[in-house]
Amino acid sequence: MKKTIIWIVLFFATGIQLQAQSQTPKSLGLPGDNFNLYAALKVFQESKTLEAFERSINDPDKKINNLDLNGDDQIDYIRVEDKVKGNVHSITLKVGLDKDEDQDIAVFVVAKESDKKVYVQVVGDEDLYGKNYIIEPNYEDNERPNPGFQSEFADEYVPASRNNITYVEVASWPIVQYIYVPAYSPWVSSWGWNRYPQWWSPRRPYSWHWYAGFHYNYFNIYFGYYHRTNVYRNPGWYNWHYGNNGWRSRSPIYVSRYQKGHFRTTYSRPQTFDLGYRVSRDRVPVNMRPAVYPSRPYGTATRPMPSTRPMPANRPGQGNIRPANNGSRSREMNNNGNGRGKGNGRGNGHGNDNRPSRHYN
Template sequence: MKKNVLFLAIMLTSLFSLPVFSQANDEPVALGLPGDNLNLFAVLDVFQKSKTLEDFERVLNDPDSKVNNLDLNDDGEIDYIEVEGHKEGNTHVIVLQVAVNSKETQDVAVIEVTKDKKNKIHVQAIGDEDLYGKNYVVEPSDTVSGTPNPGYKGDATVIVNNNTTNNYNTTTSPSYVSTSVSAWPVVLFLFSPVYVVYRSPWHWGYYPPYWRPWRPVYYHDYWGYHGHYYRSPYYRRTAVIRYPRYYNNYTNRRNTSVVVRTNRTSGRYNSTYNGREYKRPAPVTSTRPSRPGNTTRPVTRPTNPSTRPGNTTRPVTRPGNGTTRPVTRPTNPSTRPGTGTTRPTTRPVTPVNPSTRPVTRPTTPSTRPGSGTTRPVQPIARPTARPAATRPANTGSDRR
């Protein structure tokens, strides 16, 4: 009986704890920026389900998709998102932008679709810095090997080589198609020979007949539509731009709005949070992929040359020698004579000793200078002993 009561108590506590964990997992996360009202995970999901860029633009602005919640000009109505395509070699740069008024346009995000040398497709959605901050990037979880397309349900016809074909074998509902990003219908369309660069024909004050703007919802409700993407295995956030060359080319023509910047600094976009405080998303590090270690290469390369001169010995001594060599060379001789005024006086005196030796040597044989009164006296006594020459005279007289 006691075991049954204990088991029942454990079950009840576990059931009560489940809602707590679910609420913690479903707690809204906000950047505190206007980009909170356009979920890039949902944008990328719509992109991979679209057949063409025109279809992509239509779904983005469809109130039933609940993707667009932007009101950048703060007029109480949702803004229309225009899609503009650019092509550079094997890279497609697809710009999402909003006409804030008749004179200003603000870029919202960029989707880059690139085919590398191995014909592998890489897709990234990059948020604009004014709306998402720096390096806010969303991409498929594994853009190298490809990811499943969880949203495609068949009946997709894509024009390839001027032929209308169904590229997918859909046998289940919902169907999961090829595990490669290159199988996305819009990607097949972009790299088909019939693709023509698309630019939205719509602009400020001139919109498609299906467009009916609606009032934006509060962020808590908007998060309820798309919060599940943050736990999705198909997409992930990163801080690495795979091909910065093409992105830098885009930034040269990037559109920004003074109205958006003013509304942001004045805090007018904070009304979407309805006075609530939300936790910030966890910081994303650029650990993956290793390929854009271009971020590390520019870091290590300057540091290596900096270490070469930073062998603060080489550059310091060589240029320093510019200062030290001219200084030390004169200082070394200057120190020899100049280390105290005594050295120059004593060291010139030391060479005098060798000079005295040659002086004394010639004087000793000559005995004329009489170096010292005692020494010349001895050599003078030697020649006085020479009158021993009288010896032969004595010997000669003896012989006689």
């Protein structure tokens, strides 16, 4: 009898541990970890125009953008550009790393098949997310059983419940209706390298663990309405974007910095998961918060740099890459997420090596 009780206790303890593990997401180990595409898709769904969407992903309060690709210790401004081919919109998020250098972050591919059928996919750029990293709504034709459905991706969070989104609902999103009005002119942001809107100012990035903790409270929302796939709903789009003379912008400045491993220190900072977790905890309704706090939040993985074509040689701005600063230090974080430390969080981006760098260096 005693042995039976012990086995029952062990069984339930193992079940609880497995449940906790299922709630523990993993990082990609790539710079795209600092721009959450689930969060970006959520604000895309909520935005009325592409201009409003651009503002939302750069909004310091939402903390979606945590990218510093050129290592100047400032979060990069992400601008939005739309290219249209037939009924397909290729809405690209990109960062200017120099006056002549752009790096794509991700693309929102929106395709209209009828007035009542529109699909949206977010494709992370291969240099930041790896190959075929695609996020899309939980369309009803991809329905998986509830509860306890499993993704084909082992590192995907398992939400408390899964909510389907129909093609008709997607067609009714305000931003989808906005880009399909007959008088629509494809949006091209007027902002870019050293040209920023008045409401935006450079600020220091958080450590990745802080950023991950901040977004963890939203995971039942992110993963409850969206999921990851590796299937392109419009296979022709890939060639339009990545093919020869395609639409993609790829910066040698960024790729060189990545290959030298500058981004890796973002995973080894004293700004902890718990600090970010506490900042966003009260922003999420109690019934939507994850029930389990990860006991070992976020392991990291290492992946080789994806490559789709040879690096162009002798491009302008390639000589502006700064060497790694091995003496970099992190700012101290308080409980409300505000930073304290040396520097005012505003750099000029022109190689002031006397100021300690805090991200990707």
